[in-house]
Amino acid sequence: MTDDEARLAPLRVFDAVKALAFIGDLSMGQPTDHSPRTGWLAARLAQAAGLDAAVRDTVCETSLLRWSGCTANAAGFSDVFGDDIQSRVAMVEGRPGWAAPLEALGGVGTVLAPLAQIHCEVSGEVARMLGLASATETALRHIFETWDGNGLPEHRAGDAVPAAVFVVALAGDLEAFSRAYGIERALGLVAQLADARYPARLVAVAAREAAHWLDELQALPPAALDAALATPAMQHDTSAELIADVIDLKLPWMTGFSRTVAAAAAQGCARLIEDRAAHARVYRAGLIHGIGRAAVPNSVWNSNARLPESAWEKVRLVPYWTARAGRQAGALGEAAELASYAYERLDGSGYFRGARDAALTSEARVLAAAVAWVALRSARPWRAAMSAESAAQQLREEAANGRLCGEAVEALLAEGAIVKRPASVASQGARLSAREIEVLRAISRGASNKEAARELTLSPSTVRTHVESVFRKLECSTRAAATLKASSMGLL
Known part of the structure; x- marks a missing residue:
């Protein structure tokens, strides 16, 4: 096995989907078993409603990936509500007045339609990339549509x-409402949405069975829940x-960050450790080390002021949530545990454990150095991004002060620390020009057309033309979906 093969060893789609469900639940401020529980309820509802086995598989997959577009529009929710996570909690739980801030901005439909479009495009693209059936992709691309035509984005x-959209919506409401308000009020809230969000016939089925289902679900062991959700396609x-x-879609200025960390960490590890299995673990840990970032509002990450202690507590829990994700995501468990050491330091000043010295393996040390190195260079x-020389100097100072491992730092900085990311297999359909790729890289990092024009010394109209061409070639209509597709092609 070559080094590239070791780093790129596959994992089961189901494990990847569970990790994405975990990220989605964090993004929505929900318990991290919300999506799996919704999937189980959706499957029972579909069966009780007489829907066939194919639809039951679709609702399981759709439930788990329903929030996979949440990182993509987190910036938009942050702009509108201030706190992208708490605003979603209020929305999911149907709290009174959750939409009040939207009235002055043109109303729910006007404000949320573009955010729904981003979400639907990205979640549908995720399903396609995972090789799931077209029925699941289609359901995700319409996940916010409603029975009465007042849904988004296409009405x-x-x-x-x-x-499947209605089954998943009803199951999700049952899960969230019953947890927040109890089963009786949950059924009352669902009844109010009959023939609006979902058809009344589904509500009637839920009214008869929901209490029994929730009791059964409460007693279900995690392994049994997994077995019920793992469709053949997964x-x-x-x-x-x-x-x-x-993960990186949450903050546009982090586009490509996790892939670059993974590549840097794997290269440093290869210079420090001969074991190829270690290279694979470090690479995968680098890819997923930011899972817990979804639990922290964008306003915290974007702040240029000193963070209050309350915000720092959320930041310190980022690696904790990453470790938790691994415990729920099967084959990713080992890598997630290693990833949760990404912010630890040899002198015990890191987080979340405050681990130090011998508690940090060589793999953990090189991963921590790689995260710091890529962050400084971004x-x-x-x-602004630091120069290679300034970043290397700071990394060596951290090692001299006992925070980072000197051997790991030097392994990382060897050969000029040029990070070679593994090449991806490009889509056969899209052939972007060099200028289109430059424009796409700029807008993928959050630049407006005018900002991209200044950066690339082009006119705004020329940038707009290139953006339209990129969207046409990538078959998408949002920057987030274009970013996701381009990342998978190795262009970003």
């Missing part, structure tokens, strides 16, 4: 919307790169 109604192999790309809202 489809009735049978023009896949049946038994195939995939890779962890998609998880990294979905632009942030509050500072």
